Amino acid sequence: MWALRRVSLPLRKNGFKIGTSQANFSDIELPITYIRDQAGIFESPLLISEKCLCFKRFYCRKTGYANVFLVKRHFSSEVGLEDRVKLVQDTILEDENENESSFSGGGGDCNDDEPSRNEMELSETETDPSEKTPMEKWATSALFEAIVDFPGIAVHAALDKWVAEGNELSREEVFLVMINFRKSRMYERALQFSEWLETSDQFEFDERNYASHLDLIAKVHGLKKAADYLERIPDSNRGELAYRTLLANCVRANNMKKAENVFEKMKDFGFPMSTFSYNQLLILYKRHNRNKVEDLISVMEKENVKPSVFTYKLLIDTRGQLNNITGMEQVLETMKAEGVEPDTQIRFVLARNYISCGLIDKAEAVLKEMEGRELTENRQVCKSLLVLYAELGKADDVERVWKVCKSNLQFGECMAAITAWGKLNRIEEAEAVFDMILKTWKIPSSTHYTLLLKVYADNKLMAKVKDLLKRMADSGCRIGPLSWNAVVKLYVEAGEVEKAASILTKFSQESRKKPLLSTYMAIFKEYAKRGDIHNSENIFDRIRQASYAVQRLHFQTLLQAYINAKAPAYGMRERMKAYKVFPNNDLLQQLRRTDAFRKTAASYLVD
Numbered sequence: 324m325w326a327l328r329r330v331s332l333p334l335r336k337n338g339f340k341i342g343t344s345q346a347n348f349s350d351i352e353l354p355i356t357y358i359r360d361q362a363g364i365f366e367s368p369l370l371i372s373e374k375c376l377c378f379k380r381f382y383c384r385k386t387g388y389a390n391v392f393l394v395k396r397h398f399s400s401e402v403g404l405e406d407r408v409k410l411v412q413d414t415i416l417e418d419e420n421e422n423e424s425s426f427s428g429g430g431g432d433c434n435d436d437e438p439s440r441n442e443m444e445l446s447e448t449e450t451d452p453s454e455k456t457p458m459e460k461w462a463t464s465a466l467f468e469a470i471v472d473f474p475g476i477a478v479h480a481a482l483d484k485w486v487a488e489g490n491e492l493s494r495e496e497v498f499l500v501m502i503n504f505r506k507s508r509m510y511e512r513a514l515q516f517s518e519w520l521e522t523s524d525q526f527e528f529d530e531r532n533y534a535s536h537l538d539l540i541a542k543v544h545g546l547k548k549a550a551d552y553l554e555r556i557p558d559s560n561r562g563e564l565a566y567r568t569l570l571a572n573c574v575r576a577n578n579m580k581k582a583e584n585v586f587e588k589m590k591d592f593g594f595p596m597s598t599f600s601y602n603q604l605l606i607l608y609k610r611h612n613r614n615k616v617e618d619l620i621s622v623m624e625k626e627n628v629k630p631s632v633f634t635y636k637l638l639i640d641t642r643g644q645l646n647n648i649t650g651m652e653q654v655l656e657t658m659k660a661e662g663v664e665p666d667t668q669i670r671f672v673l674a675r676n677y678i679s680c681g682l683i684d685k686a687e688a689v690l691k692e693m694e695g696r697e698l699t700e701n702r703q704v705c706k707s708l709l710v711l712y713a714e715l716g717k718a719d720d721v722e723r724v725w726k727v728c729k730s731n732l733q734f735g736e737c738m739a740a741i742t743a744w745g746k747l748n749r750i751e752e753a754e755a756v757f758d759m760i761l762k763t764w765k766i767p768s769s770t771h772y773t774l775l776l777k778v779y780a781d782n783k784l785m786a787k788v789k790d791l792l793k794r795m796a797d798s799g800c801r802i803g804p805l806s807w808n809a810v811v812k813l814y815v816e817a818g819e820v821e822k823a824a825s826i827l828t829k830f831s832q833e834s835r836k837k838p839l840l841s842t843y844m845a846i847f848k849e850y851a852k853r854g855d856i857h858n859s860e861n862i863f864d865r866i867r868q869a870s871y872a873v874q875r876l877h878f879q880t881l882l883q884a885y886i887n888a889k890a891p892a893y894g895m896r897e898r899m900k901a902y903k904v905f906p907n908n909d910l911l912q913q914l915r916r917t918d919a920f921r922k923t924a925a926s927y928l929v930d
Contacts (some may be wrong), residue, residue: 464499466490470512478515482523492525501535514539530560534568541572546581563594574603577872579611598623598631605637611872616641632663639669643676651676667693671707678714686715698727706739713743721747732763738774745778753778769800773809780809788813803834808842820849824858837869844880851880854887873902875910882913891919 466485473481486492497520504513517536520526528536533556541549546569553561553569566589573582586604590596601623608615620638623630630638635658642651655665655673665673670693677686690711695701698708705728712720721743728736737760744753757775772795779787788810795802807830814823824846830838847862863881867873878899885892895914899906906914 464496464503466492466496467500467503470500470516478512479519482516482519486523486525497526510539510542514543528560530562530564533557533560534564537565538568538572541569541575546573546576546578550581563589563597566592566594567597567600570600570603574607576870577607577610578870579607579872582607596626596628598628598634601628602631602633602637605634609637609641611874613641630661632658635663636669636672640672640676643672643679646680648676648680648682667704667707671711674707674711675714678711683715686711690715698724699730702727702733702736706735709736709739709743710746713746716747718747718749732759734760734764737763738771741771741774741778745774745781748782750778750782750784769795769803769806772798772800773803773806776806777809780813783813783816785813785817802830804830804836804839804842807834808839808845811838811842812845815845815849820846820853823849824862831865831869840866840869840871843869843871844876847877847880851884852887854884854889856884856888856890859884873904875904875907878904878906879910879913882910882917885917886913890917892917893919 469485470478470481473484500516501513504510504516514536517532517539520532521528521536537549537552537556540552549569549572553565556565566585570582570585570589573585582604586600589600601619604619605616608619635654638654639651639658642648642654651673655669658665658669670689674686674689674693677683677689690708693704694708695704698705705724708724709721709728712724721740725736725740725743728740737756740756741753744750744756753775757771760771772791776788776791776795779791792802792806792810795806807826811823811826814820814826827838827842827846843862843866847859847866850858850862859881863873863877866877878895882892882895892914895917
């Protein structure tokens with residue numbers, strides 16, 4: 324099992340590539356209401372953040388239940404059925420998180436904090452809105468509808484009225500309200516709801532309720548407020564779950580220093596350290612400090628912490644990113660030796676990394692294994708096959724798989740088809756699938772708008788981009804970070820960096836979501852290329868203000884601006900020390916070139 328540590332040694336010798344796939348795993352290992360079991364592929368949960376939420380129209384239906392998209396997540400710990408039911412009935416700390424439990428890629432010196440190869444491709448957590456299953460009963464909540472229907476947004480007043488009318492406030496009802504709030508991303512209302520429960524004598528908080536409350540504070544008010552609240556939780560309920568929740572939110576915020584501090588506190592307090600907690604740090608190190616990955620694996624071995632399936636998947640993907648195919652295959656064999664057979668997710672990552680390294684024969688062998696004998700009986704792999712065949716440039720195979728999908732449309736497969744046709748530069752086919760989605764489900768969602776927007780942007784179809792943005796606005800869909808990212812990059816590539824910068828500023832001012840780091844970097848690199856020191860420093864400062872960890876890449880980009888401007892960079896070494904950024908050979912060369920006091924051949928002659 325711990326051959327993994329030996330396999331991970333090449334981390335110290337290889338650079339990271341920007342991004343790969345993403346996986347849908349929970350951030351807090353608690354069960355969630357399920358609609359159906361999805362055989363997920365590694366995709367970006369960022370897409371979910373752009374869902375259009377028209378609360379009154381979308382949730383208050385005559386059917387008596389809130390029509391929310393509920394999905395099954397995969398958890399890093401095994402929980403018995405009875406325990407799952409109890410946890411589900413109490414509360415939920417679900418993964419609404421864009422970053423933490425995902426293969427968001429990047430790391431080391433070249434992290435752009437975006438899905439990169441998987442960016443805006445498909446959302447594995449999007450379920451078919453038309454599906455009806457017995458689990459829909461979990462979404463029924465009279466209290467939730469009463470709160471939403473109440474005039475204004477006075478959650479406390481709605482709850483007071485509910486209790487005054489003699490209604491029961493059971494744990495089941497509390498759970499249903501919370502799941503509806505969370506799935507609709509109404510975090511502020513969810514927090515108000517939780518605050519009322521905490522201060523009311525109608526409900527007794529337990530450890531899960533406190534952890535849920537902490538999670539909502541982190542989402543609404545940030546890590547500092549969440550950490551302050553943690554100190555106020557009664558000792559009897561301030562356990563591993565609460566700290567693990569804060570840890571997950573630190574990872575979500577890409578705050579390595581805070582995450583490490585929380586992790587060390589958990590160890591100092593003697594909490595049982597779960598594989599989940601180690602995986603959180605592995606995700607963060609994979610993004611920002613690859614040298615620590617192997618060290619953490621070593622600590623897991625020493626502490627006898629067994630790797631989870633997620634750990635294996637993360638390490639397989641990491642080896643693939645490094646073009647270390649031998650190491651990737653060794654992790655796979657180690658996993659098999661532990662009795663874990665590769666699933667669709669793992670095969671997807673294997674195939675994609677083979678494609679990335681030019682090993683087409685190996686990729687095709689994996690695809691054949693995924694497809695099986697009869698594709699119609701193996702529909703769960705269609706989403707993966709559409710994307711992978713497109714990356715191989717096999718339009719005929721994409722058409723063949725899509726023909727199977729069209730016989731019974733599923734939402735995720737439609738999303739994959741848009742991506743696949745976009746990769747093949749088949750714009751009309753991508754637009755046709757987009758129209759199918761609108762015609763079939765009739766629920767405007769920024770998710771599929773964003774996918775088509777990415778297709779247009781990749782093909783530099785500026786007029787179509789503008790038209791689609793107008794359609795999004797007219798339909799009431801919120802334009803989120805991924806959409807803005809595509810637009811900004813399109814303007815940068817068109818040479819209109821000033822326009823791109825103004826769009827970024829507008830988004831930052833109007834949206835509560837912060838832009839992706841890669842959005843900043845697209846503009847940052849262009850300013851550096853032009854030798855525009857003033858604007859380069861401005862973007863550097865905005866990255867810091869957005870709470871992204873300042874890394875070596877940012878200093879390299881900033882120094883390049885000084886080099887191209889043929890200007891000295893005063894105090895740069897001190898600035899790097901302040902951010903605890905240590906230069907590699909390339910950065911040292913840049914520092915020498917921008918050193919105002921360096922000795923040149925001419926200066927020696929003058930002396």
